[in-house]
Amino acid sequence: MYDLRLSLTQGSYLDQTELLNAVSSIDHADWITATEPRLILPTLVDASSAAQSVIVPGRLIGTDTGSAQTRVNDLYITGGHGLEGEPADAPVAVLEHKFAAFYELPPQGDIRLSGDRSLRYVGTGLSPEYFVVFTDEGGMMAEANFAVVFLSLQTAQTLVERPGMVNDVLFTLAADADSDTLRAELAVAVDELANVGASFMVPQDDPAYNMLYEDIAKDELFWRAMAYLFLAGAVFGAFNLATRLVEAQRREIGIQMALGVMPRWIAIRPLLVAVQIAVLGVVFGLIIGVFVGDAFGDLLQTMMPLPISLQPFQPRIFLEAAALGIALPLLATLFPVLRALRVEPVDAIRTGHLVAKGGGFAPLLARRASSRVLTWMPLRNLLCAPRRALLTLLGIAAAITLLVLIMGMLDSFAVTLDQARVELLQANPERMLVQLNFFYPENSPIIANISQSPVVSGADASLKLGGYMIHDDTTVETLLDMVDMTSTLWRPSLASGSYPGERPGVLISAIAARDLGVQPGDTITLRHPQRTGLLSYGWAESEVEVSGIHPLPLRFQTYMDFRQAEMMGLAGLVNALQVTPAPGVTQDQVQQALFDQFGVASVQPVSAVIRVFEDLIGEFVAIFSVMQVAAVILAVLIAYNSTSINIDERRRDMATMFAFGTRVRTALRVEIVEHLLTSIFGTALGCVLGFAFLVVLLTQVFDVVIPDIEMTITVQPLTLLVALVIGVLVAVLTPILNLRKLIGMDIPSTLRVME
């Protein structure tokens, strides 16, 4: 991968030879060990076959394929062959691997590009800049919606009719090079050459690089947070179980204490059991861990195919997990054992030892007039052993917390997406965005061809520019959409503030406003491209007012009035349009019709922009959907387990009831009501905790993992309903599932055995 990348300001092109001469004339030219001039242009790629229709926006990258000397970013060929053997001007290309893989395209074939040009691709390949595919708008893992076409520089120049021109250069630097010095020198050189602006990137600025290197730390933070959450659930389960196990032995412990056995000897037996369980659990867990790790590795490998992918065994993590896995159950057992040892032997031995000393809260109800004992029995049972009830309740709460957290995450994604969809579609869901490959005069035939095409009924000219917003010391990268703020077709809506007036003003996203620390009415500095010549653009800074906040939850999205284009020296120029299909014309037909127009880089329904969001959070949606299933299963298991333990503890009471001829359905009702009470409170607690964790996770962790999207934290009624249904169903179903055991119970034996 490159060490330094120079990009000319959008719309600028320079002669290849002149530019390279300028580069080699700088003071520290000897720091540069390789130079790769490139021509990069937006395009629309049609890779449709008889089987499927594939038309997506993309990028043409023309690069010198001849000598190894000029190769900075290598192409790793995954199918077919590379361009090395092809003549420099052959109309052939290599297709980006992920796009080809997503649509299962053959390793060689034909594609069409906008402007009605055909190309043959001879292979597919991976390039480090697209190890993770990002769209211009910041869409991540966007291989479904973004096609990169690699060509020889000459082929690209011919294709877009810019012979000899380039707009991008990659450098490899010597080890002792200072990239800041180089940047400054290169910027001056480029400016002197043609009064053209240049921006620079080091790998750390590259989203793909970031995703792979910098974001690993953030991703790890996120996965660790999830892992600890699951761990917390598991620890809780272990604690719950251990407490119950020890509680069941309390009578024996009491007898041993009464017999004068040393407490440490008494403690050893339950602790040995705990060690046994912990060791078995750890061995089992590690084996599962190896398999899950493998499967996850494979999943990541398909999500992010890299030329080389290693999945070394992680002894440290496994050791950590093993240590935790052994230590936590031990601790979980130690606590109740110590508690049991503190109990006076007499209390441990006497019947009803599970009942809290003093009967818990039962005395509260004791003096209530006695009628319908069986109706009140569940509540009394809970009150007289509040600790036990609490354990069951917390077990259910833990399960529901996990469930609400994960489903709430999906809810928040969905609501955020919906919010974006509502804003982008508004009253005109058919709206389409046309992107041009260059700036064209508003009154040029190219624009007229589009706006007066019979397939469209309305068209607005607009400008799409990249830039930066600066306030105090904070800089936010932005995508500036200059649109007609009086348009009847579509205009951004306002979350707060007002539309810009005569003074230059911008509508920014709430998240950008927060990052910049500004409110409507404040002034920020906008760093934007400014036209300096026919094909040359430089950077300029202007003070603009933040007139309002738009509701799109994308940090980098900024809107400005099209009429302010003068500020950029772009008055009367257009590089994008929004159009509405004519009545009776489908979006597909518009796409087909405009595809062949000269100058058109891409035509997309606005709904495709929503895909940017889907791309950004899609990875998480996919993983969370899987985790949701796991969470439901876990929730049901934990709740079932807690409830089952409780049922076992009630066996003796049940046997007594049956000895008195209490009907099975009455006894069942007592059980169900008791568990319903615990369950409903547990579920309610779980919902509250789940929401709390959701807020923490989305504001603290997700904010770092996907900083560009503002999540609307939501738990939808359906999620709460699912939680409630699971809570209630488990409470109702567990006793029913245990019914056979209950009915088939050997009453004499159950009654015979001492507690």
Add this chain to the structure above:
Amino acid sequence: MENRTGIRHSIIELEQISKRYRMGDVGVAALDNVSLCVAPGEFLVVLGPSGSGKTTLLNLIGALDTASSGDICIAGQNITRMNRAQRFRYRREMVSFIFQSFNLFPGLSALDNVQFGVESAERKPNGMTAREMLERVGLDHRLHHFPHQLSGGEQQRVAIARALATGNPILLADEPTGELDFKTGIQILELLHEQSHLDKTVIIVTHNREIARVADRVVELSSGHIVRDGVPDNHKTAIADLSWEEARDETMAIVDALVLARLASAMAAGRGDCADHRARHRHLQRTHQHVPLAAAVE
């Protein structure tokens, strides 16, 4: 079949009952061809060494368990032919258990435990409330205590109150005094004995020969067979042996009460005269007043 009173029909009839357990290849016959008839209002003690099948017998009569062979007729109904629902109903309406380990509901107060008995029979016995039941067993000062706050004797008295509260005609008590001291045992025994005068059939399982002496009739089991059936040994003179030497006089008072009651019962047997029952009951209460039980033994 022998019937001691010879007048009334039997309320409980066991005919050639066997109960066998299989433990792998080894078969255990807990009961082997046992036949037995019990008259209404009878106070029967089942005696026998450990493992002789006493509990098994009681569980079969209470329909908690099913016999391997033979028939059990209770009040004319063959309970061995009953399905599960009918057995539940039978237990609800005919029998009440008193367990050696009490088996009170730990989450319910004494009053509620008794109330459970009241409600499980779905009718009020003798129009008595749970509170009155507890008063009768001398626990009116422990109404709101929970089982773990009660002594063993008190717990057993609650259990008896609960069994009585059902109003069911048959009381089955498996070693009700097994976990209690002598003094408390006597109290419990007396409570149960009193029931037989209220027209309840009481079967008490014990291996305590002292207890057996106050019974109308003793059935002795050994290895699953009935080895003896009749009036207890020395049942008149043995009463004195129920006491400790140092507490002889006091105990005599209790035993007197028991004997009186038993005699009255024998006199009334066969007539089923309600007025007479009440008279006997009054007599007993008077006896209590003269010689309070607690004082009597202490």
